Amino acid sequence: MLRLFAACLVAGAVSLAPVQAQTLRFGLMEDPDALDPSLARTFTSRMVFAALCDKLVDIGPDLKPVPQLATSWSLSPDEKALTMILRPGVLFHDGEKLDAAAAKYSIERHLKLPGSQRRGEIAPIDRVEVVDDLTFRIVLKTPFAPLLAQFTDRAGMMVSPKAAERLGDKFSTAPVCAGPFKFVERVPQDRIVVERFDEYWNKDQIHIKRIEFRPIPDGTVRLTNLRAGQLDLLERLTPTDLPQVTRDPKLKVGSTYELGFQSIVFNANRAGSAVADPRVRAAFDLAIDRTALNQVVFGGEFLPGNQWVSPKHPAYVKEYPLPKRDIAKAKALLAEAGIPKPSVTLTVYANNEAPQVGQVIQAMTREAGFDVKLQATDFTTALDAADKGNFDAYLYSWSGRPDPDGNTFSFLACKTPLNYARYCDPEADAALAAERATVDPAQRAVAWKHLADKVMADRPLIYLFHRKLFWAYSTKLSGFTPYPDGLVRFGGLTLN
Amino acid sequence: MLRFLVQRLALAIPTLVIASMIIFVLQQLLPGDTATALSGEERDPEVIAFIRQKYHLDQPLPVRYALWAGGVLQGDLGESIRLQKPVIDLVVEKLPVTLELACLAMLVALVIGVPMGILSAVKRRQAADTIANGIALWGLSVPNFWLGILMILLFSVHLGWLPASGYVSPFVSLSENLRAMVMPAFVLGNAIAAVMMRHTRAAMLGVLGSDYVRTARAKGVSPLRLILRHALPNAAIPIITLGALEFGQLLSGAVLTEQVFSVPGFGKLMVDAVFNRDYATVQGVVICTATTYVLLNLGADLLAAFVNPKLRRA
Numbered sequence: 001m002l003r004l005f006a007a008c009l010v011a012g013a014v015s016l017a018p019v020q021a022q023t024l025r026f027g028l029m030e031d032p033d034a035l036d037p038s039l040a041r042t043f044t045s046r047m048v049f050a051a052l053c054d055k056l057v058d059i060g061p062d063l064k065p066v067p068q069l070a071t072s073w074s075l076s077p078d079e080k081a082l083t084m085i086l087r088p089g090v091l092f093h094d095g096e097k098l099d100a101a102a103a104k105y106s107i108e109r110h111l112k113l114p115g116s117q118r119r120g121e122i123a124p125i126d127r128v129e130v131v132d133d134l135t136f137r138i139v140l141k142t143p144f145a146p147l148l149a150q151f152t153d154r155a156g157m158m159v160s161p162k163a164a165e166r167l168g169d170k171f172s173t174a175p176v177c178a179g180p181f182k183f184v185e186r187v188p189q190d191r192i193v194v195e196r197f198d199e200y201w202n203k204d205q206i207h208i209k210r211i212e213f214r215p216i217p218d219g220t221v222r223l224t225n226l227r228a229g230q231l232d233l234l235e236r237l238t239p240t241d242l243p244q245v246t247r248d249p250k251l252k253v254g255s256t257y258e259l260g261f262q263s264i265v266f267n268a269n270r271a272g273s274a275v276a277d278p279r280v281r282a283a284f285d286l287a288i289d290r291t292a293l294n295q296v297v298f299g300g301e302f303l304p305g306n307q308w309v310s311p312k313h314p315a316y317v318k319e320y321p322l323p324k325r326d327i328a329k330a331k332a333l334l335a336e337a338g339i340p341k342p343s344v345t346l347t348v349y350a351n352n353e354a355p356q357v358g359q360v361i362q363a364m365t366r367e368a369g370f371d372v373k374l375q376a377t378d379f380t381t382a383l384d385a386a387d388k389g390n391f392d393a394y395l396y397s398w399s400g401r402p403d404p405d406g407n408t409f410s411f412l413a414c415k416t417p418l419n420y421a422r423y424c425d426p427e428a429d430a431a432l433a434a435e436r437a438t439v440d441p442a443q444r445a446v447a448w449k450h451l452a453d454k455v456m457a458d459r460p461l462i463y464l465f466h467r468k469l470f471w472a473y474s475t476k477l478s479g480f481t482p483y484p485d486g487l488v489r490f491g492g493l494t495l496n
Numbered sequence: 497m498l499r500f501l502v503q504r505l506a507l508a509i510p511t512l513v514i515a516s517m518i519i520f521v522l523q524q525l526l527p528g529d530t531a532t533a534l535s536g537e538e539r540d541p542e543v544i545a546f547i548r549q550k551y552h553l554d555q556p557l558p559v560r561y562a563l564w565a566g567g568v569l570q571g572d573l574g575e576s577i578r579l580q581k582p583v584i585d586l587v588v589e590k591l592p593v594t595l596e597l598a599c600l601a602m603l604v605a606l607v608i609g610v611p612m613g614i615l616s617a618v619k620r621r622q623a624a625d626t627i628a629n630g631i632a633l634w635g636l637s638v639p640n641f642w643l644g645i646l647m648i649l650l651f652s653v654h655l656g657w658l659p660a661s662g663y664v665s666p667f668v669s670l671s672e673n674l675r676a677m678v679m680p681a682f683v684l685g686n687a688i689a690a691v692m693m694r695h696t697r698a699a700m701l702g703v704l705g706s707d708y709v710r711t712a713r714a715k716g717v718s719p720l721r722l723i724l725r726h727a728l729p730n731a732a733i734p735i736i737t738l739g740a741l742e743f744g745q746l747l748s749g750a751v752l753t754e755q756v757f758s759v760p761g762f763g764k765l766m767v768d769a770v771f772n773r774d775y776a777t778v779q780g781v782v783i784c785t786a787t788t789y790v791l792l793n794l795g796a797d798l799l800a801a802f803v804n805p806k807l808r809r810a
Contacts, residue, residue: 031768033534034580041534115546120538172580188579188586189768190663190760216661216758224645225758228652228660380528380773387532387539410538417539 022209024477024495026488027222027234031189031215034172037157038109038116043399043486044215046154047235050487051194051211053177055156056084056103057148059402063314063484065148069098069158069178079143079438086134090201092160093182100136104128105161107138110154113169118155120417122147145439149403153485180206180490189215205491207479219352223472226251232477232495233488237470238352239301245472254471256482257303257310260400261407262357264346264393265386265461269422273392274342281459283330283337284344284393287368288361290322294465297356303466307452308407310466315404315445317452330368343371347385348395350376357464358395386420394420396461402485404448405436412455421460428454504797508790515786516568516779520561523775529553530773534577551577551776564779573783574776576769583780586765591784593663594761597684597754598746600677602739604685605692610735612689613696614723617704628693635690644683644756651679661758680757684750688742695738699731733800740796744789 032045037053040046058068070084090098107128110118124144129137140147150156163176175183180202181194192213196206214231216222219238225231227248237245237253245251264284266275274280290304306322309315334340346361348354355376362372372393377385385391398418400407410416413432414424428451435447455461469486479492531547532539548554552563567574573583616628652660658679664672703709704727712726751763762781769777 033578039580041538115543115550117535117538117540117543119542120540170580187589187760188581189590189764190758214662214758218755220645221648221661221756221758224648224653225660228648229656230652230660230662377527378771380526380533380771383532384528417541 022495024208024211024233024490024493025231026211026213027225027231028213028215029219029222029236030217032192032213035175035183035186035192036169036172037154037159037175037177038113038118039169039172040154041117046485046487048192048194048213049154049157049177049179051181051490052175052179052183053154053157053159054090054179055153056151056158057156058489059149059152059483059485061481061483063402065152069103069156070151073148075439079145080140082138082140082147083131084136084138086136087201088134090178091199092158092163092178093176093197094160094163095199096160096162098158098178099133100130102161103136103158104130105164106158107155109159109164115169121150121153121155143437145436145444146401146403146405148439149401149406152402181211184210191215202491207492207494208490211490226472226474229474231474233471233473233480235469235471235486235488237472239298239468239470241472242299242301242470250475252473252475252477252480254473254480254482255468256484256486257312258400258467258469258486259309259402259407259484260398260466261305261308261310261463262395262397262465262467263461263463264361265396265420266393266459267389267391267421268458268460270389270392274339274344275392277337277339278458279333279337280339280342281462283333283342283368284365284370285323285459285462286326286330286333287365287370288462288464289325289364290464292325293357293360293364296360297353298465298467301468303468304464305466306456306463308411308463309404313404314441315448317449319449320452320456325364327368334369341369341371343373345373345375345392346395347375347377347382347391347393349379349382354395361395389420389422391420396420397467399486405432408432408451409436411461412451419460423458423460425454425458428458500801501794501798504794508794511790512783512786516565516783517561519779519782520564521557523773523778524557526770526773528773530577530775533773547577551575564776568783573780576774576777578769578772578774578777583776586777587780587784590760590762590765593759594747594750594754594763596666596673597677597680597750597759597761598743600681601684601688601746601750602743604681605688605742606739608685609689609692610696613693614700614728616693616697617700618723620701628697632690632693635686635693638686640683640687640752641756643686644679644753647679647683648756663759676757676759680750680753680759683756684746684753688746691742692735692738696731696735699734700727703727703731729803732803736796736799736803740792744785744792747785747788 028044028047030044032048033042034040035045035048037049054069056068056070057065060066069087069090071087073082073084075082086098086100086103092098110116110122111125124140124142126139126141129139131137158178160176164171167174180197180200182197184193184195186192194211196209200206216225219241222234223241223244226234245253266281267273268276270276294300294302294304303310304322305311307316307320334342346358348358355374358374362374365372386394398407409432410418412423412428414429431447431451435444438444473480476496478494481489483489531544531553534547535544552560564574575582576586612628616625619625648660651658659676662676664676666673709727712722747762750761751767754761754763765777766781
């Protein structure tokens with residue numbers, strides 16, 4: 001046994017993997033789900049798609065749309081038709097040409113594939129028309145301002161029609177797209193391997209030969225692997241691990257604020273629950289010190305917020321700045337509501353951070369008279385309770401979308417799937433319809449203000465803060481730029 | 497011997513059927529449903545309805561069990577809803593990894609535990625006994641997760657001798673495979689070595705005090721022969737039984753070690769499947785683990801009967 005052990009150690013010392021110099025090893029927080037842009041639903045699968053599947057449009061670091069597979073686009077005056085022109089000479093990984101017919105096929109597949117997660121995102125599309133070899137027109141049932149933003153994500157990913165037809169609903173086993181890397185293999189829970197696509201339209205920007213995506217759910221283990229040289233890059237470093245990384249001369253950190261939000265959803269229609277009274281929800285809101293919460297739990301690294309977009313976002317409604325904590329007012333509101341000591345159960349995920357956030361909120365609201373009970377559960381259980389309305393308050397995270405519509409419509413419009421608060425208000429619905437009806441920034445700003453007028457008063461949910469996404473990577477890696485959608489752009493990355 | 501074997505096999509079948517039924521029903525008690533868990537952030541009602549229908553989640557429980565059992569009889573364990581891959585493929589992919597890890601861990605446990613147990617029994621109440629007991633206590637009390645992280649920090653981060661994670665198939669590179677498995681096998685085997693040591697010690701003490709050993713000693717049998725030829729075969733029966741049970745546990749209980757060293761085995765598969773309410777995968781993994789467990793117990797009984805012929809007639 002000892003000899004075997006010694007032999008292994010010697011073998012290890014000799015073969016410390018120089019062959020991997022051109023392979024980027026990327027540590028993911030979870031194993032992605034199905035690698036089919038129409039069916040995929042997790043944030044982590046988007047990390048892999050960034051290598052495999054280019055989109056019609058990308059977003060720049062400033063959140064503005066930039067050309068990717070489509071080089072230009074124009075909206076008709078009535079905003080009901082979007083005409084896009086494709087980049088010439090783009091090939092899918094199987095050698096098939098990306099033309100207008102292929103784009104039409106991909107968009108229709110997103111709309112029609114049974115179980116497609118994209119259908120809801122681009123539901124206002126009526127039909128797609130091929131204009132010429134590289135031009136296609138998307139005709140909408142009604143104007144839909146977030147359409148272009150939807151094409152910066154999975155709904156804008158183009159798949160090879162030939163491969164999609166051949167593989168059907170098994171497309172995820174060997175995805176064929178038009179991204180910088182092609183699929184090689186996947187061993188569930190171990191690795192996903194992709195390899196540089198030599199006929200990629202922008203191949204001069206791709207300096208890495210292979211990428212190995214390795215799911216390592218535990219944050220400590222992920223970081224240890226980076227420190228041991230088993231990984232070159234990892235996503236979602238926990239803020240508490242930051243000092244370890246900054247102290248290490250062989251590691252670097254990249255960060256950006258998320259597009260999403262962290263919030264508390266109130267079950268505003270629950271009979272017998274204290275939170276059914278809007279004054280109680282207002283008191284709860286006033287009892288929270290967002291800046292202190294951020295300081296205590298996240299070392300001040302996150303961004304306190306009070307709206308569906310962060311205070312740094314162009315669509316932030318400036319008339320409603322971050323509220324200050326006001327215990328006296330909170331107590332007065334509770335007295336007015338006739339519930340001086342409301343009891344509220346707060347459902348949180350049993351992960352590393354959410355229970356801590358819950359505890360701080362519990363302590364803060366206690367000073368106003370609240371008796372908050374924490375209920376920590378796994379993700380699916382919490383979701384089930386939210387779906388069935390078996391909760392008072394629910395600490396809820398949303399990963400965010402580039403267009404603010406993606407952070408509001410499904411949560412606040414009447415009878416939408418993520419509206420766990422069961423909020424239904426005609427004025428809020430009108431504001432949401434108005435923001436969808438035009439791409440004009442000035443008119444949309446008015447709509448956002450109207451929505452804020454209602455939501456800030458009714459508080460079906462209160463927004464608490466916006467996370468910062470951290471990446472840690474080896475100093476061997478250069479050219480890394482954080483993007484607000486939390487995804488890595490592999491173009492321009494170099495491994496030395 | 498054949499009758500013994502047939503009897504044992506006949507008992508194994510109802511055991512497996514009952515195990516599969518229990519796990520099928522227990523899973524339904526988990527709060528939350530698969531379709532909602534897998535419908536993505538958007539929770540599109542059409543997607544939820546599609547998943548329900550495709551995976552028969554809209555059918556009553558007995559119908560679903562019958563559909564599943566019918567598939568199993570034809571070698572089809574269903575499809576993982578999350579990974580969209582046949583469960584049998586996942587099992588075939590993961591089982592060898594976990595089996596290898598379990599075998600290596602058992603090897604570590606045997607190599608450390610049995611000699612230490614013998615030494616401790618022979619040198620009862622001497623310094624060697626105290627030291628061996630101390631080591632066993634340490635092995636039992638050290639959490640796997642913590643020991644794993646410490647070993648990674650020492651051997652991977654500081655010394656750079658061993659990979660911190662990952663798995664390479666022995667058919668690709670045996671040396672890389674062993675390098676990747678040394679630490680997880682040690683961590684996993686460590687705790688079992690302690691249990692082995694305690695059981696070996698107790699069994700050996702019992703045998704060493706018996707009349708036939710005293711007689712053998714009086715007849716002038718050498719101490720080494722006395723231990724290896726006369727005492728150990730009798731003491732081995734409880735050790736074999738324990739080994740089989742521990743091995744069975746290793747198949748399903750290596751979750752933490754697999755997480756720390758990112759070994760893509762059964763444990764990780766199971767944990768992910770439970771959290772995602774991926775019923776077909778949970779069910780498939782459980783039935784395979786149960787089958788292996790039953791076979792191991794059968795193997796242990798046969799081995800015990802082989803070592804001690806009296807048991808064949810029992």
